[in-house]
Amino acid sequence: MFLRRFFPDRFTCALILTVAxxxxxxxxxATASAFSVLTDLAIALLFFLHGAKLSREAVVAGMTHWRLHLTVLASTFVMFPVLGVLLRPLLSPLVTPDLxxxxxxxxxxxxxxxxxIAFTSMARGNIPAAICAASASSLLGIFVTPLLVGVLLESHGQAGMSWDAVGAIVLxxxxxxxAGQVAQRWIGRWVGRRRAMLSYVDQGSILLVVYTAFSAAVLQGLWKQMPLPVLGGLLVVNAVLLAIALLMTRYGARLLGFKRADEITIVFCxxxxxxxxxxxxxxxxxxxHPLGAIVLPIMLFHQIQLMTCAVLARKYAARPVEVSRKLAETSN
Structure with missing residues (x-):
């Protein structure tokens, strides 16, 4: 039973099979062009359903905890990019430039x-704040991520991001x-009762993008340019990034005086x-760009963070229930 937590889930297995x-x-x-159009439609449907599902009441309820949200956003959009740049001299020799x-x-x-939200709930953290923080991060990322990519590309010695790309992301x-938020009053409850459908659209759109991206990369000779030692190096790079992020969010939250329930939310969000x-x-x-090499670090980081956070959430949840409830109440 202990070893099962380290086994990949079904979606990770599906990702591996898709890459294979x-x-x-x-x-x-023509097949690649058809898959590209299908992928665009699936992505648009995915974000429409997310907009229809997101509860405005939950967001409003969590927005009052502004210090926590600013901490999460700073971790996501400031700490991580700074780490990526500062660790580059140490970690970049382990992988290829594209990786x-x-x-x-x-x-x-x-x-x-x-x-x-799931790990915050499992660890008995501040769930309303987690809903708000994670949702705000996801929404702001539509604007912030393209801008940060432009800055980091220039620091990486490549051309910066154009406003056309930002416009394409917005569109x-x-x-x-x-559109999903506007339609929420009519279909919000219907979508909320069909979480399995949203999960299939979510995972299906990712699998479509991964298949088309890796198809193009394979035709360009991806695996010939990426021996096993390089993949091992990528594993080390991702593990180091996640370990530093977990330590900084955990002890940073304590240094800033957050209660334990809020600390849990900050760590997992x-x-x-x-x-x-x-x-x-x-x-x-x-x-x-060689898209296969661009998305491979994200795919690997996804599995590492799930396995690591599952173990960490169980450790948080192992504290006495009475203490957990008291801390959750004092954090609100």
């Missing part, structure tokens, strides 16, 4: 929504999200990166 399929049977030509470009992109991404992600947002954004922002 793209490596053996990459799509090309480290993917690591820098990873550092600019917003936090996850579903898993951040493909924000417009469907806003401030240390995670969204695969669901990252893969669609990469498709738009890195047109012309």
């Amino acid at each position: 399929l793209a490596s053996v049977l990459p799509c090309r030509g 480290y470009l993917g690591v820098l992109f990873l550092c600019t991404l917003p936090s996850t929504v579903q898993s951040s 493909q992600l924000l417009v469907p999200f806003v 401030g240390s995670k990166k969204s695969l669901a947002s990252g893969v669609p954004m990469a498709k738009v922002l890195f047109a012309g």
